[in-house]
Amino acid sequence: MARPTLDRESPVPLYQQLADVLRRDIEEGRLPAGVAFPSERKLMARYQVTRTTVRSAIGVLKQEGMVVAEHGAGSFVRDPKADRHRVDATRVGMVRPAPPRQESKDVALTRSFRLSAILESAERRMKTTPWISELLQVEGGTEVLVQEATGLDSQGAPSLCRAWLHPRVEKEMGLSEEDLDGYWLPDMLAIKGVPAAEGEDVVEAAMPTPNIKRVLSVPDGVPVLQLYRVMKQDDLVVAVIETHLPADQTTLVFPRIPLHI
Amino acid sequence: MARPTLDRESPVPLYQQLADVLRRDIEEGRLPAGVAFPSERKLMARYQVTRTTVRSAIGVLKQEGMVVAEHGAGSFVRDPKADRHRVDATRVGMVRPAPPRQESKDVALTRSFRLSAILESAERRMKTTPWISELLQVEGGTEVLVQEATGLDSQGAPSLCRAWLHPRVEKEMGLSEEDLDGYWLPDMLAIKGVPAAEGEDVVEAAMPTPNIKRVLSVPDGVPVLQLYRVMKQDDLVVAVIETHLPADQTTLVFPRIPLHI
DNA sequence: GAGTGGTCTAGACCACCTT
DNA sequence: AGGTGGTCTAGACCACTCG
Incomplete structure (x- = not known):
């Protein structure tokens, strides 16, 4: 699977690039609502960044209301139209x-x-x-x-x-x-x-x-x-x-x- | 000035305690809208925590829409009813x-x-x-x-x-x-x-x-x-x-x- | 017990604004 | 130039969930 890679020379910060990648994954259905998100350690390894950077990226998506984290269980994509x-x-x-x-x-x-x-x-x-x-x-x-x-x-x-x-x-x-x-x-x-x-x-x-x-x-x-x-x-x-x-x-x-x- | 101090034994995380202190400072008028917030380095020294912890605390207030940060200039208390x-x-x-x-x-x-x-x-x-x-x-x-x-x-x-x-x-x-x-x-x-x-x-x-x-x-x-x-x-x-x-x-x-x- | 997210430390370098 | 917030590293320990 040809994962997109992050550009360390770019003026766009790493965590933003990663957030953009993940957001696109969600929007285009590769990470469907409700199922488990890749764990922070997996994302660290896959994109070769620190956990801090991974957490910042996920933090962006949390602020946008796209992702919820559950302690000990994992992070999950939220369905914005569910339960309305x-x-x-x-x-x-x-x-x-x-x-x-x-x-x-x-x-x-x-x-x-x-x-x-x-x-x-x-x-x-x-x-x-x-x-x-x-x-x-x-x-x-x-x-x-x-x-x-x-x-x-x-x-x-x-x-x-x-x-x-x-x-x-x-x-x-x-x-x-x-x-x-x-x-x-x-x-x-x-x-x-x-x-x-x-x-x-x-x-x-x-x-x-x-x-x-x-x-x-x-x-x-x-x-x-x-x-x-x-x-x-x-x-x-x-x-x-x-x-x-x-x-x-x-x-x-x-x-x-x-x-x- | 007898600053409240943070309790390292408390189950409430340090950054939350600090956010609560700062929120109260805002609500009770000790940090009025528009004026400069104490800088992150000052808060580090005053409360004896890392910059990460200070930034988390301020992050909480930013998410609540109480504070805005301006790169290079400082952080500021926002007046929620201004400019409406x-x-x-x-x-x-x-x-x-x-x-x-x-x-x-x-x-x-x-x-x-x-x-x-x-x-x-x-x-x-x-x-x-x-x-x-x-x-x-x-x-x-x-x-x-x-x-x-x-x-x-x-x-x-x-x-x-x-x-x-x-x-x-x-x-x-x-x-x-x-x-x-x-x-x-x-x-x-x-x-x-x-x-x-x-x-x-x-x-x-x-x-x-x-x-x-x-x-x-x-x-x-x-x-x-x-x-x-x-x-x-x-x-x-x-x-x-x-x-x-x-x-x-x-x-x-x-x-x-x-x-x- | 293995895996997950949550908190925290102690640094570093950078970009930006003010004076 | 000095101070500010923004980004990032490389660790550590903890609390929680799940099989």
Whole structure:
């Protein structure tokens, strides 16, 4: 097998060249998804480089989300379209996520959702971050009522949701933390006659913070989709529903909105 | 200054401990955005570890999108909310991106959009990828008419757009590659009486492929938002408009859609 | 027990930026 | 010129998985 060889004179670093070779192997099907990758020692021997260089190359592919490594077992090519949920954006955050399923083995291709964290946070009052403050239209660092839920959402996709209630609404409605026991905030708002049908949906993506990464068990090289649902009534913000979804498992679907052509 | 020290007995690896220390320094404002980070040699001396370990720790923060390194100059804390564009999702992909601006210096905090690639691809006919095939509802590998445009979109955000035309429409309308000269496909469809007001919008996020990373000049640790706008008429797919947006600069805003409560 | 990936050391040389 | 990050070597020991 005439393996491509690396060019030590090239200005392109060795680990990049090796990453390019391996990426092509994956893209062109010579290294199919799910099967074992050549081990680091094998790659060292085949391409005559140090283990450091091999690991850098694999690191590039890990960052691209193409490869996952499993300690002691090997590295594996990830199938980017496997295990995806089509998530209806109109429902995200509106229904309390289901309790987590039983912890199960983590296989490269069939990553199931593991939960090591709380289903619902005990913490019910938090200071707003700058970004939430902006959306909620309150001053930064205001203490507001927060509800948090983690698990599989109504559509089977893992998610972490936080519902931030505007202090004005809390006060006007005389809502207390106890009132929310057993209720998910959007439900409660509907019950109390605050449908909050106005507003907008804001979508961002970022690499997960260590906390989010742990709670949603997001592997390396996988970003998180963040949907912020701003609920308004009479042009005043009532609440913000923040949802984090692991991007390797989530396809967010919005119904057609009127387009500007 | 009583620096926290690393625990060599801990099961938590040194580079992780160091990353945690540095992350906290950033989060709590001791290392403000934009200013120089301690150099790798300084961190080696301060924490009594090898440069490899220091680089691993900084690598963690780079992957999280908290830090950017500039060769020869130093590493810098990134401000996650700086330089963001609020992008109206109803307009994305519907208007041809503007020509690229002059190439300019790349500063950590004010990354401006650089274009090394084509403004509009010469390639006008491509095979569909599996994912595009699914959205376009054609068989995988079908050759279809594709238009590609890169630059700043109508709202000032950098983006890469591809418009994929369904072969049925191409045939029925007798559209040729020349017809598209000077026109952006969605405009052309509107002109030809195919408003394609139906359909749906699909949002995903992923780490950029090397090509996208280069074209949009996305730094390490930054994912890409992908918006696929499926244009339909009478329940048949007319075209798919694919848009890639660097997630560190883009906040995608959807108007309120009817919610399921 | 053999093989795998994860961590860490102690160096070296280079390319790049700032002054 | 001096400092910075980028690449690479040649080892070592460890924790984990699998047959």
